[in-house]
Amino acid sequence: MPKQYSYFCAGPAKLPDEVLRGLQAGLLQYRGTHVSMLELSHRSNDFKDMLVATENNVRNLLKVPSNYRVLLMAGGGNGQFAAVPLNLISRTGKADYIVTGSWSDKAAKEATKYGTIHRCEVDKTAEGWRTCTDPEASYVYYCENETVDGVEFQTVPEVPAGVPLVCDMSSNIFTRPFDISKFGLIYGGAQKNCGTAGVTLVIIREDLLGNPLPTCPSILDYTITNKHQSIFNTPPVFPMYVMSEVLQWVAKEGGVEEMSKRTTEKSNLLYSIIDHSSGFYATTVHPTKRSRMNVVFRVGSKEGNEELEKKFVEEATQQGLLSLKGHRSVGGIRASLYNAITMEEAERLGEFMKAFQRDNKA
Structure with a gap:
């Protein structure tokens, strides 16, 4: 019997075998187009149909309400460390960050370039979570699962009324149900549970669009990305295709x-x-x-x-x-x-x- 191999990498992570076999076919020819998915134009109807199907899968799997927008962006988690404050901190100029490990720490440090950041430090060795309570914060940010430290929130943090909750779900999105209406924005790099490196899923409540800092680059502007239906520039076509295939697999599996x-x-x-x-x-x-x-x-x-x-x-x-x-x-x-x-x-x-x-x- 051939040796079995199991890949426990933190990311880019293992893809389902069934998905990989399907991707092989798409590498040579995508669904009768006579071109590889690596070659497919992002302006083609075939690509746009795939993009619509991907959004529909996101909405169905996560039960996304109609007043939320689904965006696919480049730049990974590090890109969102900047995009979140660039798009959301303008309301009051300050934000709260619940720091539980390496990734929330990096996010908080990046955000200090764009406003006043208050850190709520959490001890991973002790019971209980420290939350942020500033009613004047533009948003409260946390990372739901810290891949380096092995720390994961089991419940959604409580935040002051009217303060949007922002969550980095890069490493546990599509692994359990949750109520999106509790959040102003969630995002996740695809390379853990819903695809491969190169595309980042952003789900944002529509009332949070439209107020970026003047210095926000167009490529990180949620309002522009939404207006152009995630095709403001040439997007990461193949990673989007992989995400589409993985989400179909998740749906099929239950x-x-x-x-x-x-x-x-x-x-x-x-x-x-x-x-x-x-x-x-x-x-x-x-x-x-x-x-x-x-x-x-x-x-x-x-x-x-x-x-x-x-x-x-x-x-x-x-x-x-x-x-x-x-x-x-x-x-x-x-x-x-x-x-x-x-x-x-x-x-x-x-x-x-x-x-x-x-x-x-x-």
Whole structure:
């Protein structure tokens, strides 16, 4: 039997096998057009039809209300770190940022270029979330899942009445249902759960359009992007196509409700092994803040044993369990369990973890 390979990278992440096989056909010819999707004009009716279908899938899967606009943009999360304040901070000149890890920290630092930023720091090792309460803030911002730190919000933060809530859902959008009406804006890079790198999904309440800072570049202006139906410039055509195919797969598999069920089962499996390892595996994230998407842990002790962790990654790789090394800023091990990772793959990793502990517990 050929060796099985499972790709646990934090992003760009694994795509469903079924989607990859479909993309192969589109590389040579997209649906009878006689041209590759890599060549397809963004002004063609075929592309525009695909774009409409993608928006419809977004709206159906997430139950997006009619007063929200769906935008597809380039620039990834880092582009949105600037686009959010450039488009929204003009109301009062200040904003609140709930800082839970690396990505919300980067977003807050970028936003200081455009206004006054108040940081609400959250301790990942303790129970409870600190929220922001300034009624004069132009918006409150948070990152729902921190891929580096393994921290995820389980509920939506409370914010002052009338203050828009902005959320970076790059790493957990399309993994569970949520009420979009609680948000002014959400965004997510596609390369975790709904596509590949190169396109970013933005969903914005229409009353928040139309007031960018004068210095906002046109390419980051939500109002201009909305007016041009995400085709202000030549867009990332192929990544948009991949997103379209992945969202069709999510719908076929049972939607975000089914993705939520699978993700909970996968993450519970690994956290159970960690919690019952008598300290051989350890995570410093409080149980109420643990990420379903990125299981971050140390090997040997809470502080980690670098030699043992190196051995863990090497032996896992030999068994076809790929990209388990933790982020360079925190070390340790990280297993990313996005939608395309199957339960069988999570079980393979779990069996490896148990065997590695038996062989190295001394």
